[in-house]
Amino acid sequence: DAGVTQSPTHLIKTRGQQVTLRCSPKSGHDTVSWYQQALGQGPQFIFQYYEEEERQRGNFPDRFSGHQFPNYSSELNVNALLLGDSALYLCASVTSGRYTEAFFGQGTRLTVV
Amino acid sequence: AQSVTQLDSHVSVSEGTPVLLRCNYSSSYSPSLFWYVQHPNKGLQLLLKYTSAATLVKGINGFEAEFKKSETSFHLTKPSAHMSDAAEYFCVVSSQEISGGGADGLTFGKGTHLIIQP
Numbered sequence: 001d002a003g004v005t006q007s008p009t010h011l012i013k014t015r016g017q018q019v020t021l022r023c024s025p026k027s028g029h030d031t032v033s034w035y036q037q038a039l040g041q042g043p044q045f046i047f048q049y050y051e052e053e054e055r056q057r058g059n060f061p062d063r064f065s066g067h068q069f070p071n072y073s074s075e076l077n078v079n080a081l082l083l084g085d086s087a088l089y090l091c092a093s094v095t096s097g098r099y100t101e102a103f104f105g106q107g108t109r110l111t112v113v
Numbered sequence: 114a115q116s117v118t119q120l121d122s123h124v125s126v127s128e129g130t131p132v133l134l135r136c137n138y139s140s141s142y143s144p145s146l147f148w149y150v151q152h153p154n155k156g157l158q159l160l161l162k163y164t165s166a167a168t169l170v171k172g173i174n175g176f177e178a179e180f181k182k183s184e185t186s187f188h189l190t191k192p193s194a195h196m197s198d199a200a201e202y203f204c205v206v207s208s209q210e211i212s213g214g215g216a217d218g219l220t221f222g223k224g225t226h227l228i229i230q231p
Contacts (some may be wrong), residue, residue: 004156025155030129032217033219035218035219035221040224041223041224042203042221042222042224043157043203043219043221044190044221045218045219047218056218058218083180090156090157092157092219101159101162102159102219103159104149104158105156106155106156106159107156
């Protein structure tokens with residue numbers, strides 16, 4: 001059983017550019033969340049998608065947007081990249097329900113230069 | 114609102130000695146609490162979780178944690194450290210309130226870097 005898969009693993013972009021990161025959830029999971037982990041920090045919640053809609057959002061600007069597809073996979077888009085957007089971006093998937101047991105992908109390391 | 118405080122940014126122990134990683138939480142609702150481990154260049158792996166059942170929770174690799182509501186703590190322990198335990202450990206809280214399609218986003222502590230001395 002494949003777990004959560006993310007692509008690409010590494011990415012280098014220039015300030016002002018746009019980037020799209022991709023996530024395939026664990027089999028049987030229908031809810032996807034995205035997290036940003038800056039160097040030396042704990043992951044911070046960006047947003048969560050369920051039934052192709054954004055359901056919860058953390059304290060991130062509108063430059064961060066996402067999408068969920070009918071097969072439950074998800075994309076994270078970041079526009080007008082800033083140097084401060086450099087981080088490890090983690091995708092987590094869960095089965096909708098009362099308790100959270102999130103399975104995480106290995107992340108995409110984004111470097112903005 | 115919810116928050117997590119990991120009381121030590123770094124903990125260093127000798128191999129074979131006990132491990133204690135401290136975590137305090139704040140939550141407006143009955144929380145679910147978790148410990149995740151992150152090895153270098155690896156994703157996050159769930160060690161154990163508390164979801165309002167037994168207050169002493171056993172996890173993988175010999176780790177366990179005790180939920181103490183009166184102290185709002187969820188400390189992680191292991192009787193005997195192994196070199197392979199060296200990693201970053203995150204205490205995580207989530208409210209149990211049902212919202213949207215599932216639980217709320219997870220709130221992570223800043224992490225504790227565990228160093229194992231030979």
